[in-house]
Amino acid sequence: MRYDVVIAxxxxxxxxxxxxxxxxxxxxxxxxxxxxxxxxxxxANSGIxxxxxxxxxxxxxxxxxxxxxxxxxxxxxxxxxxHRQNGSMVxxxxxxxxxxxxxxxxxxxxxxxxxxxxxxxxxxxxxxxSLSDKLTAALxxxxxxxxxxxxxxxxxxxxxxxxxxxxxxxxEICRVIQEGDGFAVQSTDQEVVRGRIFVNAAGAFTDHxxxxxxxxxxxxxxxxxxxxxxxxxxxxxxxxxxxxxPTKEGKGILVCPTAHGNLMTGPTAAEVPTTESRETTxxxxxxxxxxxxxxxxxxxxxxxxxxxxxVRSSVAGGDFIxxxxxxxxxLIHLAAIDSPGLTSCVAIARRAxxxxxxxxxxxxxxxxxxxxxPDPEAFRKMTDEEKDHFIKEHPDYGHIVCRxxxxxxxxxxxxxxxxxxxxxxxxxxxxxxxxxxRCQGGFCGPYVMRLISEETGTPLExxxxxxxxxxxxxxxxxxxxxxK
Amino acid sequence: xxxxxxxxxxxxxxxMAAAVAAYDRGVNDVVILDREETMGGIxxxxxxxxxxxxxxxxxxxxxxxxxxxAAEVKKRGIRTLSETMVTSITPDLLVTATSxxxxxxxxxxxxxxxxxxxxxxxxxxxxxxxxPAGVYSAGTAQKLVNCEGYLVGKRVVILGSGDIGLIMxxxxxxxxxxxAAVCEILPYSGGLKRNIVQCLExxxxxxxxxxTVSEIHGNxxxxxxxxxxxxENRRPKPETARFIPCDTLLLSCGLIPENELSRAAGxxxxxxxxxxxxxxxxxxxxxGIYACGNVLQVHDLVDYVSDEAxxxxxxxxxxxxxxxxxxxxxxxxxxxxLRYVLPQRVMKTEEPVDLFLRVxxxxxxxxxxxxxxxxxxxxxxxxxxxxxxxxxxxxPAGALTDGVEKIVVELEEEA
Numbered sequence: 032m033r034y035d036v037v038i039a040x041x042x043x044x045x046x047x048x049x050x051x052x053x054x055x056x057x058x059x060x061x062x063x064x065x066x067x068x069x070x071x072x073x074x075a076n077s078g079i080x081x082x083x084x085x086x087x088x089x090x091x092x093x094x095x096x097x098x099x100x101x102x103x104x105x106x107x108x109x110x111x112x113x114h115r116q117n118g119s120m121v122x123x124x125x126x127x128x129x130x131x132x133x134x135x136x137x138x139x140x141x142x143x144x145x146x147x148x149x150x151x152x153x154x155x156x157x158x159x160x161s162l163s164d165k166l167t168a169a170l171x172x173x174x175x176x177x178x179x180x181x182x183x184x185x186x187x188x189x190x191x192x193x194x195x196x197x198x199x200x201x202x203e204i205c206r207v208i209q210e211g212d213g214f215a216v217q218s219t220d221q222e223v224v225r226g227r228i229f230v231n232a233a234g235a236f237t238d239h240x241x242x243x244x245x246x247x248x249x250x251x252x253x254x255x256x257x258x259x260x261x262x263x264x265x266x267x268x269x270x271x272x273x274x275x276x277p278t279k280e281g282k283g284i285l286v287c288p289t290a291h292g293n294l295m296t297g298p299t300a301a302e303v304p305t306t307e308s309r310e311t312t313x314x315x316x317x318x319x320x321x322x323x324x325x326x327x328x329x330x331x332x333x334x335x336x337x338x339x340x341x342v343r344s345s346v347a348g349g350d351f352i353x354x355x356x357x358x359x360x361x362l363i364h365l366a367a368i369d370s371p372g373l374t375s376c377v378a379i380a381r382r383a384x385x386x387x388x389x390x391x392x393x394x395x396x397x398x399x400x401x402x403x404x405p406d407p408e409a410f411r412k413m414t415d416e417e418k419d420h421f422i423k424e425h426p427d428y429g430h431i432v433c434r435x436x437x438x439x440x441x442x443x444x445x446x447x448x449x450x451x452x453x454x455x456x457x458x459x460x461x462x463x464x465x466x467x468x469r470c471q472g473g474f475c476g477p478y479v480m481r482l483i484s485e486e487t488g489t490p491l492e493x494x495x496x497x498x499x500x501x502x503x504x505x506x507x508x509x510x511x512x513x514x515k
Numbered sequence: 516x517x518x519x520x521x522x523x524x525x526x527x528x529x530x531m532a533a534a535v536a537a538y539d540r541g542v543n544d545v546v547i548l549d550r551e552e553t554m555g556g557i558x559x560x561x562x563x564x565x566x567x568x569x570x571x572x573x574x575x576x577x578x579x580x581x582x583x584x585a586a587e588v589k590k591r592g593i594r595t596l597s598e599t600m601v602t603s604i605t606p607d608l609l610v611t612a613t614s615x616x617x618x619x620x621x622x623x624x625x626x627x628x629x630x631x632x633x634x635x636x637x638x639x640x641x642x643x644x645x646x647p648a649g650v651y652s653a654g655t656a657q658k659l660v661n662c663e664g665y666l667v668g669k670r671v672v673i674l675g676s677g678d679i680g681l682i683m684x685x686x687x688x689x690x691x692x693x694x695a696a697v698c699e700i701l702p703y704s705g706g707l708k709r710n711i712v713q714c715l716e717x718x719x720x721x722x723x724x725x726x727t728v729s730e731i732h733g734n735x736x737x738x739x740x741x742x743x744x745x746x747e748n749r750r751p752k753p754e755t756a757r758f759i760p761c762d763t764l765l766l767s768c769g770l771i772p773e774n775e776l777s778r779a780a781g782x783x784x785x786x787x788x789x790x791x792x793x794x795x796x797x798x799x800x801x802x803g804i805y806a807c808g809n810v811l812q813v814h815d816l817v818d819y820v821s822d823e824a825x826x827x828x829x830x831x832x833x834x835x836x837x838x839x840x841x842x843x844x845x846x847x848x849x850x851x852x853l854r855y856v857l858p859q860r861v862m863k864t865e866e867p868v869d870l871f872l873r874v875x876x877x878x879x880x881x882x883x884x885x886x887x888x889x890x891x892x893x894x895x896x897x898x899x900x901x902x903x904x905x906x907x908x909x910x911p912a913g914a915l916t917d918g919v920e921k922i923v924v925e926l927e928e929e930a
Binding site: 047065087259260302307309310311313315316336337338339358415419422423426427429430431434435437439456469470471472473474476477481491492495496497498499500501502503504505506507508509510 | 616617646654731
């Protein structure tokens with residue numbers, strides 16, 4: 032069988048494009064090389080909804096960012112993704128930075144961002160009492176927000192799947208060829224998927240995929256960013272997202288609450304050796320701590336619960352690449368989607384649908400399309416009385432597995448059963464928060480492994496942290512596999 | 516809503532001993548709530564021996580020690596609710612718990628906190644590198660091997676020489692794994708001397724002091740760690756870095772009393788212990804809420820957990836029976852060289868008061884002096900003291916007279 036559209040990559044861009052396409056009567060397939068979705072830049076990033084004051088007017092970034100903000104808030108509501116319009120602030124220390132934020136203000140006005148305001152240092156501290164005394168001015172961005180990026184991706188592809196889209200995981204593309212008026216895409220496991228339109232949304236690997244079709248005029252430059260996440264106990268250190276003045280390296284070190292109420296600081300910006308570099312470094316984490324304290328001196332780094340590194344997929348020139356291939360009919364590139372890519376994801380996905388139509392795809396709205404997704408946190412949001420009734424009908428919701436985040440067995444089982452089902456420990460963690468709390472899975476880890484094993488029928492020894500060779504157990508069963 | 520005289524939160528060694536003591540003090544309506552399938556807490560996974568020597572005069576394994584108390588609980592008909600997780604406690608002692616039976620609200624007349632502690636995780640240690648599978652806290656690996664029957668890996672490095680790490684070094688070795696190194700960032704081990712001998716030296720497992728894991732390698736499963744000696748600020752010295760191949764890194768870097776429920780109930784926490792600030796009856800800052808065991812202070816030996824739990828259990832019962840002592844309280848304070856002193860405040864009564872404390876670093880011959888102003892209330896000499904071994908001092912009966920306003924424990928090194 033041949034799909035109407037094949038999408039390479041199930042990060043937020045691929046997933047959201049799949050969801051937009053699922054509105055129409057089309058056969059759509061998403062190919063993902065990992066064991067789960069959202070495994071590249073969409074997993075490890077700042078999770079910020081950017082106001083739109085930063086991109087240079089006239090660029091795709093400016094257009095997609097400004098269009099994307101309301102679309103993303105709407106999608107987040109429909110899909111029940113944790114998010115909050117908490118507003119942002121860009122801090123200036125001294126005259127030079129004050130003129131920089133003035134320039135951002137003007138840029139934002141040109142881009143059509145509403146509600147921007149320049150504040151004096153004291154006004155800013157009134158809104159955010161933890162800000163440094165040394166801050167002299169700030170740009171207030173009321174439409175800025177925070178969102179859980181991996182839950183957005185999971186929800187988008189999950190909703191697309193509920194509306195008929197297919198997802199193939201562990202499908203690592205090794206070859207793409209033009210075949211008739213379409214494409215044949217082959218995996219390293221020799222599986223072939225055919226489609227009329229091919230969307231290159233492979234994130235850090237978009238140049239790699241483009242090369243397979245001999246249509247590559249860009250090179251992805253991987254730039255790493257390191258972050259630290261702090262305990263919810265200090266999650267209210269600030270209420271808005273606190274930026275520093277951006278440089279050409281990035282938007283500076285930010286301090287913000289996360290959509291789940293932790294405190295986050297980061298990212299650094301450094302070129303890294305490969306698109307798969309995921310190491311945190313001593314220097315990186317020290318830099319995060321030092322610079323975060325510049326804006327918010329009271330950040331308590333003794334409350335760090337985890338640190339991580341992500342990779343931005345940037346290109347020289349810096350703008351998004353969103354276009355039909357000039358050389359290969361039916362090929363759409365969605366590449367170089369670094370910041371503000373998350374903010375822009377719905378706008379980019381809609382643009383991708385327009386491009387597909389330009390490429391000859393016939394769009395007929397599907398009957399019965401449902402853009403909503405049940406709230407995976409519905410149980411947690413219930414009152415005690417509601418919970419009591421619910422547990423009496425579904426007793427496994429009364430068995431708390433993750434004590435730090437209060438996640439029940441019922442929620443974990445649901446995460447494995449609901450599109451796109453979690454297949455590994457990290458997948459359960461991203462969907463339910465089990466293991467994301469202060470003990471970082473110390474207590475619930477073994478239970479989660481057992482539940483995944485029961486739900487998927489995979490033997491416990493074969494349960495992985497994140498697919499591939501990342502087995503949780505590699506010493507075998509006691510008395511059997513043990514080394515002698 | 517139902518009512519019970521005493522609700523014990525946690526059915527590990529502390530919770531069970533507290534419940535038994537409360538019952539024996541005259542309160543029959545005691546209920547223990549525990550989140551696991553059976554009572555016993557972490558002892559259930561501690562299959563090694565060495566438990567009970569002080570308290571029961573016998574050397575037992577963890578499950579045996581737990582079984583002893585479980586039998587005492589059963590003998591008295593004390594109610595236990597397993598797979599029941601307490602989700603909130605209010606300052607007026609309304610306890611909310613979740614279980615497969617639903618949400619339960621229990622109005623208590625006294626609450627005993629006995630939730631234990633958790634291990635410090637990798638993130639809190641801020642070790643850089645990748646995030647592969649194979650990095651476990653020692654207790655998680657212990658549960659997997661002893662309760663589930665799986666060995667997490669075959670070639671192991673252990674960071675931290677706390678007692679669980681030492682025990683796991685031996686356990687993994689006995690199951691056929693190779694423990695390549697135990698690294699301790701401090702110049703001395705935080706574990707018990709007997710564990711260093713019986714778990715490392717007897718198996719020729721090297722212990723590297725002033726050494727840490729500075730980086731984690733491997734994208735899917737752990738492939739190795741970089742270890743390095745540290746300078747006086749505990750920062751890795753790059754010139755000493757070396758790579759050790761391994762598929763497993765176990766972390767045994769300290770235990771943190773699990774006080775989220777306590778905090779939410781308004782219980783004041785002592786930053787030094789990480790547990791509630793209590794008086795000698797183990798009553799917290801919230802009247803009617805008591806705390807004992809590792810949720811109050813991290814203990815070395817379960818025997819002392821049981822002792823402490825009995826104090827809390829008896830005191831909670833006395834409160835329910837309206838026989839609790841009243842009186843003026845004074846604060847205690849650790850002097851230089853001491854990490855903490857517990858109880859953090861003392862009610863002046865006629866009875867002797869035991870103080871528990873830990874030193875900040877290893878000391879040779881020394882003397883502890885308990886003072887109130889210039890007055891010496893008690894002294895105790897020790898040939899050595901180390902942070903890994905909790906010290907106990909007694910203020911004799913009748914010493915806490917009217918003039919005493921604050922109690923300071925000082926440490927005097929002796930030549």
